[in-house]
Amino acid sequence: MRTFGTYIVELLVANGVELVFGIPGAHTIELYRGLQNTGLRHVTSRHEQGAGFMADGYARVSGKPGVCFVISGPGVTNIATAMGQAYCDSIPLLVISAVNPLGAMGSGAGYLHELPDQRQLMRQVSAFSHTVLTMDEFELALARAFAIFGSARPRPVHIEIPTTLLRCDSTSLGGARRFDPPARPGIGKEIAAAAAELLENAGRPVIVAGGGARRASVSIRSLAEALHAPVLMTVNGRGILSYAHELAVPIIPASSPAFELLSKSDVVLAIGTEMGPTDFGDKLFDLTSFSGKLVRIDIDPEQAVRGMPPDLAIVADAAEAVEQISALIACCGAGGRGKGRAAAARAAVAALATPMEQAGLYLLSALRDSAPSTIIVGDSTQPVYAGCMAFGADAPGTFFCSATGYGTLGYALPAAIGAKIAAPDRSVVCVIGDGGLQFTLAEMATATEIGCPVIMIVWNNNGYGQIKTHMENAGIKPVGVDIFTPDFRKLAQAFDWHAEILVGLENLGACLAAVRGCSKPSLIEIVETS
CATH class of the missing domain: 3.40.50.970 (Thiamin diphosphate (ThDP)-binding fold, Pyr/PP domains)
Incomplete structure (x- = not known):
């Protein structure tokens, strides 16, 4: 008999998952039955929080979602902190957990690892948390997860499966299949032209690059060089422009030199950044009175207007948006002014250290x-x-x-x-x-x-x-x-x-x-x- 737990592992492998992190437990052993013949590697952490952090580091470097198997109850509460970090940093994690049997969830009867509402807890640190009640549901839930990982703001996803369901015969489901995520959102021609016009006519443009812009590093460099624009990188955006590049400004936006750079600009292009307090501090609120224009590119429509509302919001994949905007901009010939502004900001921060x-x-x-x-x-x-x-x-x-x-x-x-x-x-x-x-x-x-x-x-x-x-x-x-x-x-x-x-x-x-x-x-x- 092929159990549902085995089918889950086969479906993960079919969709490119190569390893999982976790700690085997009584409620998840059916997932481990599926590891025997698939070649899926398992790394055993010593704590579920450690498993979540390992999956986070793996995802950041590999570009693939980090996957974890955890037990219900303490496994879920232990990994929640790691999911919180990944949620704030937009890192794709897939956490698959057990939950009490069908008909016993939230019963208060004292089942092993019982929580009153496990999914409600996990909703606070995930893009969504889904309870699979029938075997047919899992493929759809996994397809949703990979759609978020590949086509939207990539945050953790939690899928929980009742222990009794994991043991069921899944022969009727047939073979595991691969599904491709939808295309990432693109940028319209009129919006690209509006952004290009603002940037091309700017005398003191600045680009702010956040963690959501990491895949756009090549196109950001080309745009920065065409505009002679300094590139201020948030903590998660470091390296989008190499530290050795003369337009690179790898300094915390909350610093006084960064604030001066931004406040004296006439157009700020912010790409893939929350413009949030842990990067910008109180300076963000001071900038609301600056007289320049703010253009924001973000894959998340809500985030595009949070923190500091833009004059032009672009909801699109960062790399595609920057490439299209760059294609509409000729070399501005700004005479190296961006190099000087970038160097001044770097020197000012160094002097404050x-x-x-x-x-x-x-x-x-x-x-x-x-x-x-x-x-x-x-x-x-x-x-x-x-x-x-x-x-x-x-x-x-x-x-x-x-x-x-x-x-x-x-x-x-x-x-x-x-x-x-x-x-x-x-x-x-x-x-x-x-x-x-x-x-x-x-x-x-x-x-x-x-x-x-x-x-x-x-x-x-x-x-x-x-x-x-x-x-x-x-x-x-x-x-x-x-x-x-x-x-x-x-x-x-x-x-x-x-x-x-x-x-x-x-x-x-x-x-x-x-x-x-x-x-x-x-x-x-x-x-x-x-």
């Missing part, structure tokens, strides 16, 4: 330059905060972190594991604090188990250093921030990782070279010096 921020930027730059196409995955920790302020990546998707949006701790290690699985031939380095690491420390075992040689930089200030600083600056006596810090070298030994300890950053380059060819995962602990 504190010694701590300078150290963080030095660390990230050393990691970026240590090997070609290095992927840096950041947690919420001091060097990464510095990176959000002014770190320049060399390509899209080579620097991402959890320090904006949902802002979870413990993200970097499991996300780096997922990224390394997606790009086994590239160097993947995660940067995490001693406090943040203790959220997902157990995933060091996962890296060892699957032979995943990530490099983990642990920034050790013996506690929650950034929060402690905030407390002190606010005149609050620090409480709860000076936490016990374990011996990370001994922990690395226990998990069969290679380990190095540095005091300060002087020998970082030599240390990176030493661990680069290591077949094991490697931990480099950097003890912060005052």
